[in-house]
Amino acid sequence: xxxxxxxxxxxxxxxxxxxxxxxxxxxxxxxxxxxxxxxxxxxxxxxxxxxxxxxxxxxxxxxxxxxxxxxxxxxxxxxxxxxxxxxxxxxxxxxxxxxxxxxxxxxxxxxxxxxxxxxxxxxxxxxxxxxxxxxxxxxxxxxxxxxxxxxxxxxxxxxxxxxxxxxxxxxxxxxxxxxxxxxxxxxxxxxxxxxxxxxxxxxxxxxxxxxxxxxxxxxxxxxxxxxxxxxxxxxxxxxxxxxxxxxxxxxxxxxxxxxxxxxxxxxxxxxxxxxxxxxxxxxxxxxxxxxxxxxxxxxxxxxxxxxxxxxxxxxxxxxxxxxxxxxxxxxxxxxxxxxxxxxxxxxxxxxxxxxxxxxxxxxxxxxxxxxxxxxxxxxxxxxxxxxxxxxxxxxxxxxxxxx
Amino acid sequence: xxxxxxxxxxxxxxxxxxxxxxxxxxxxxxxxxxxxxxxxxxxxxxxxxxxxxxxxxxxxxxxxxxxxxxxxxxxxxxxxxxxxxxxxxxxxxxxxxxxxxxxxxxxxxxxxxxxxxxxxxxxxxxxxxxxxxxxxxxxxxxxxxxxxxxxxxxxxxxxxxxxxxxxxxxxxxxxxxxxxxxxxxxxxxxxxxxxxxxxxxxxxxxxxxxxxxxxxxxxxxxxxxxxxxxxxxxxxxxxxxxxxxxxxxxxxxxxxxxxxxxx
Numbered sequence: 022x023x024x025x026x027x028x029x030x031x032x033x034x035x036x037x038x039x040x041x042x043x044x045x046x047x048x049x050x051x052x053x054x055x056x057x058x059x060x061x062x063x064x065x066x067x068x069x070x071x072x073x074x075x076x077x078x079x080x081x082x083x084x085x086x087x088x089x090x091x092x093x094x095x096x097x098x099x100x101x102x103x104x105x106x107x108x109x110x111x112x113x114x115x116x117x118x119x120x121x122x123x124x125x126x127x128x129x130x131x132x133x134x135x136x137x138x139x140x141x142x143x144x145x146x147x148x149x150x151x152x153x154x155x156x157x158x159x160x161x162x163x164x165x166x167x168x169x170x171x172x173x174x175x176x177x178x179x180x181x182x183x184x185x186x187x188x189x190x191x192x193x194x195x196x197x198x199x200x201x202x203x204x205x206x207x208x209x210x211x212x213x214x215x216x217x218x219x220x221x222x223x224x225x226x227x228x229x230x231x232x233x234x235x236x237x238x239x240x241x242x243x244x245x246x247x248x249x250x251x252x253x254x255x256x257x258x259x260x261x262x263x264x265x266x267x268x269x270x271x272x273x274x275x276x277x278x279x280x281x282x283x284x285x286x287x288x289x290x291x292x293x294x295x296x297x298x299x300x301x302x303x304x305x306x307x308x309x310x311x312x313x314x315x316x317x318x319x320x321x322x323x324x325x326x327x328x329x330x331x332x333x334x335x336x337x338x339x340x341x342x343x344x345x346x347x348x349x350x351x352x353x354x355x356x357x358x359x360x361x362x363x364x365x366x367x368x369x370x371x372x373x374x375x376x377x378x379x380x381x382x383x384x385x386x387x388x389x390x391x392x393x394x395x396x397x398x399x400x401x402x403x404x405x406x407x408x409x410x411x412x413x414x415x416x417x418x419x420x421x422x423x424x
Numbered sequence: 425x426x427x428x429x430x431x432x433x434x435x436x437x438x439x440x441x442x443x444x445x446x447x448x449x450x451x452x453x454x455x456x457x458x459x460x461x462x463x464x465x466x467x468x469x470x471x472x473x474x475x476x477x478x479x480x481x482x483x484x485x486x487x488x489x490x491x492x493x494x495x496x497x498x499x500x501x502x503x504x505x506x507x508x509x510x511x512x513x514x515x516x517x518x519x520x521x522x523x524x525x526x527x528x529x530x531x532x533x534x535x536x537x538x539x540x541x542x543x544x545x546x547x548x549x550x551x552x553x554x555x556x557x558x559x560x561x562x563x564x565x566x567x568x569x570x571x572x573x574x575x576x577x578x579x580x581x582x583x584x585x586x587x588x589x590x591x592x593x594x595x596x597x598x599x600x601x602x603x604x605x606x607x608x609x610x611x612x613x614x615x616x617x618x619x620x621x622x623x624x625x626x627x628x629x630x631x632x633x634x635x636x637x638x639x640x641x642x643x644x645x646x647x648x649x650x651x652x653x654x655x656x657x658x659x660x661x662x663x664x665x666x667x668x669x670x671x672x673x674x675x676x677x678x679x680x681x682x683x684x685x686x687x
Contacts, residue, residue, distance in 0.1 A: 228542035229471055232564035236477035239567040242630050242680055243484065252679040259680075263634045266564055301641060304615050305653050 026145045030138050037130050038105070042088050045107040045123050048073070049086075052121055057113045072124040082118035085110040093124070102128050166190035170199055177206060179213050180279060217279060224273040231269065235262050271392030274332070275379075278399045283326040291355050291423065292317040294330055298338045299351075310348045317355035323423050325404050333400045336393045337362055337419060344417070360421040368412060376410050463487045463578050466507040468498040468524065469540065470516050478511065481567045485629070487574075495519040502528060502535075509536040509577050511570075512557070514548060522552060529556045536577035540565070566635035572625040589624055591686075593670050596621065605668035615640050616661045623674065623684035632681040658682055 052075060055063045062075045086109045092101035106124040113119060170187050177185045185206040187199035238258045241247075247255070277283065292315075299306075299313055306313060323330070341351045341364040349365030375381045377398040380391045401408045407422040465487050469475035475491045482489050490505070492498035495516045502510060502524065510528075514521040525537055537557040541548060549560045558577045561570060579587060579598060589596040595604040603612055603620065612620065622639050623631070633651045640657070662674045675683045 225542050228563040229474065232542075233471065233474045233477065235564040236474060236481065236567060239632075240477055240480055242632070243481075249678070256679045259632060259634065262564070304613065304657065308653060308656055 023145075026141055029141060030134075033137055034134055037134060038127075041105050041125055041127060041130065042107075045088060045105065045125055048123055049107050049109050049121050052123075053109075053111065056119055056121075057111075060113050060115055060117060071126070074120075074122045076120045077113075078118035078120065080118055081112050081116055082110045082120070084112070090127075091124075102126055103131060163192075166192060166195045167198075170195065170202065174202055174206075179206075179209060184210060217276060220272065221276045221280065224269050224276065227265075227269050231262060231266055234258070235266070238262065268392070271396060274396055275392070275399050278329065278396075278403055281403075283329045285326055286324050287327045288322050288324055289327050289330045290319070291321040291323060291330075291334075291360055292319060294334045295338070295353055295355070295360075298331070298334045301335070302338060302342045305342055306351070309342070309345060311342065311345050312350040314350060314352045315355075317353065318357060321355045321357065321360070321423075323404075329400050329403075333397055336397050337421075340393060341366075341417075358422060358424050360423055362419045362421070364417050365415060366417050368415065373410055373412060377408070463508045463574065464506070465489045465574070466492060466498065466501055466505075466510045468492045468495070468510060468516070468521060469513045470494065471513075478567075478570070482571075482574075485571055485626075495521065495524060498524055499527060502533060503531070506533075507535045508581070509538060509558075509574050511538050511540055511574070514539060514541040514552070522548075522555065525552065525555050525557055534581070536574075536581045538570075538573055538577060540570075566632065566638065568622065568626045568629065568631045568635040569639055571629070572622050572639065575625040576621075589621075591624060591627075594620075594665070596624065605665060605670040608668060610664060610668040612661070612664060615657055616664070619657055619661055623682070627684050627686055630677050630680045630683050634681075636681065654681075 052063060052073070055061070056075065056077075060077065062077065065073045086107070088105065088107050091104050091106060093104050094100075095102045103126070104124045105127045106122055109121045111119060111121075166188070173187055174185065185203060187203055190196055190199070238255055241255050242259075295315065295317065299315075338351075341362060344364070344366040345351065346365050346367065351362070351364045354361040354363075369376070371381065377394050379395040381395075397408065401421065404423075409420050411418045411420075465482055467475050467478050467482070467489055469478065469491070470493050472493065475493065479489045479491050490501060490507075492501050495518045498510075498512075498516075498521075501507075510524070512521045512524060521539070521541075528535070528537070536559075539549075539552045539557045539560045540563065541552075541560070542563045552560055558580070559573050561573055579589075587597065587599040589598065593606045595607070596602070597604075598621070601617060602609055603617065604610070618640055619636065622636065633654045636654045636658075637651070640654075658674060658676075662672055666672055673684050673686070675685050677683050
């Protein structure tokens with residue numbers, strides 16, 4: 022557009038100059054036509070900004086013609102005024118030379134040109150603005166369904182029970198896109214649901230065979246004439262069964278949280294749950310000489326499922342007790358926003374970033390199943406809470422932002 | 425008593441004696457039924473292998489057991505016989521075990537109900553307990569736990585002075601949670617008390633440390649190094665009983681756990 026404007030400006034300028042030049046040439050030709058046969062200089066009316074000089078020479082000159090720009094000082098306005106002039110030399114029929122110089126002011130033309138240029142600039146500029154605005158409005162209207170789809174697709178959560186429902190539009194291409202999106206996400210959801218259902222079913226179905234193994238080994242254990250080898254065998258079976266059971270139980274719990282089995286909510290007091298949880302570990306903490314320090318506000322209430330709140334706190338406390346040292350401490354601070362649980366204990370042997378990952382476990386503790394903290398994470402995630410872990414000076418710190 | 429009978433026969437009063445014998449037998453039978461410590465159980469579980477195991481174990485405990493593999497079978501048996509406790513699986517091939525509870529309650533049949541389910545789904549548990557089941561146990565379970573639950577249901581449902589467990593010099597009052605040795609009250613912590621009851625419910629049976637952990641701390645608690653604490657608890661309990669003048673009944677069984685020995 023700028024280039025177009027500049028081109029137009031130059032074109033107009035060229036046209037104006039050409040017009041001036043033409044009029045100069047025409048005038049010169051008229052003078053020549055009078056001069057050549059008669060050898061007399063015709064009369065001219067000198068007008069402002071227009072000046073004609075004709076000189077007759079007594080010798081022959083070479084034919085020559087040029088059109089040029091010049092500035093002539095004007096005493097009245099004390100300024101230089103731009104002029105265009107034609108300078109022409111030629112010979113009359115009587116072989117006498119002559120020189121014709123015609124000056125034509127172009128200041129008005131320049132002003133005109135400037136005005137035209139300015140108008141054009143404004144015109145183009147406003148055109149530009151208007152076209153941008155129109156473009157924007159049209160694009161917004163036109164792309165609205167697209168942005169709607171993007172917004173809805175962005176909010177898509179595979180774990181939610183609602184399918185991605187993109188609205189139909191008047192635009193064929195967007196409908197195609199939405200259809201592809203819908204198909205893709207519904208396939209994803211189906212796969213996810215199948216997987217979820219499978220893991221829950223598998224967990225359930227494992228329970229009965231596990232019960233059989235455990236019952237048979239319980240019976241085997243009660244037999245009187247077992248030798249040491251058989252005892253060790255049954256013991257191993259028992260341990261493995263317990264491990265499998267814990268594992269299964271943990272996975273089942275996770276899949277239940279995912280399936281939102283625990284959807285009922287109550288207002289529960291964090292302080293009460295902590296106190297009840299600690300009570301469960303009272304004897305163990307006594308044995309390990311662990312000092313407990315609770316500083317909690319009574320109003321620390323949270324809206325969540327009571328079973329899950331107990332599981333959450335119990336898992337956190339269980340870790341704080343298990344990975345504690347003899348003569349260590351557990352401190353629990355609850356305010357209106359945070360629950361901070363600190364406890365002494367040896368540093369983690371593994372990367373703390375993986376702490377909340379499923380089956381991540383401390384290598385020093387082969388008996389551990391490695392699901393406790395991933396269950397914690399599942400629960401906090403499902404309530405939009407935030408939990409972070411840090412370790413410094415041999416003190417583990419878990420911060421739960423419950424509100 | 426036989427002398428009595430002979431005297432009566434000798435008195436040639438045959439018809440009277442027959443009626444009398446019948447009457448005495450009836451009284452004795454009634455007394456037997458009323459005061460029998462044998463617990464009569466119905467096991468409703470469709471998995472043959474598991475129901476056989478449960479049957480075997482509970483028979484070892486001295487309980488009288490019957491097995492029903494289907495809901496239909498269970499309904500018939502429960503309609504005819506009186507059971508102290510029904511061990512009920514929910515997922516049965518011909519229906520939902522919860523229906524049996526509803527039917528029993530509508531027919532006002534007595535007897536405790538212990539739900540045994542692979543589903544630890546909260547809804548099932550709540551529904552089961554709401555419509556009249558006494559307890560809920562999730563598979564897989566320890567037999568020691570099953571035994572303890574059955575005993576506790578039995579105690580709760582029978583009002584014939586059974587809120588007391590007497591065992592040689594030890595007497596436990598389950599109503600106010602007091603324990604006496606040689607009629608002398610002695611104090612146990614909550615966990616030690618639970619442990620003693622657990623042992624009582626599983627006399628002469630090997631109890632694994634795992635089952636003790638699960639019983640004392642619940643199965644949601646994952647305590648891998650808790651076996652040391654079981655050891656300490658058992659040690660403390662034993663010490664307290666012995667200090668109060670009782671005998672040492674708790675025997676350590678290599679590799680497994682403990683056994684509460686009667687003799």
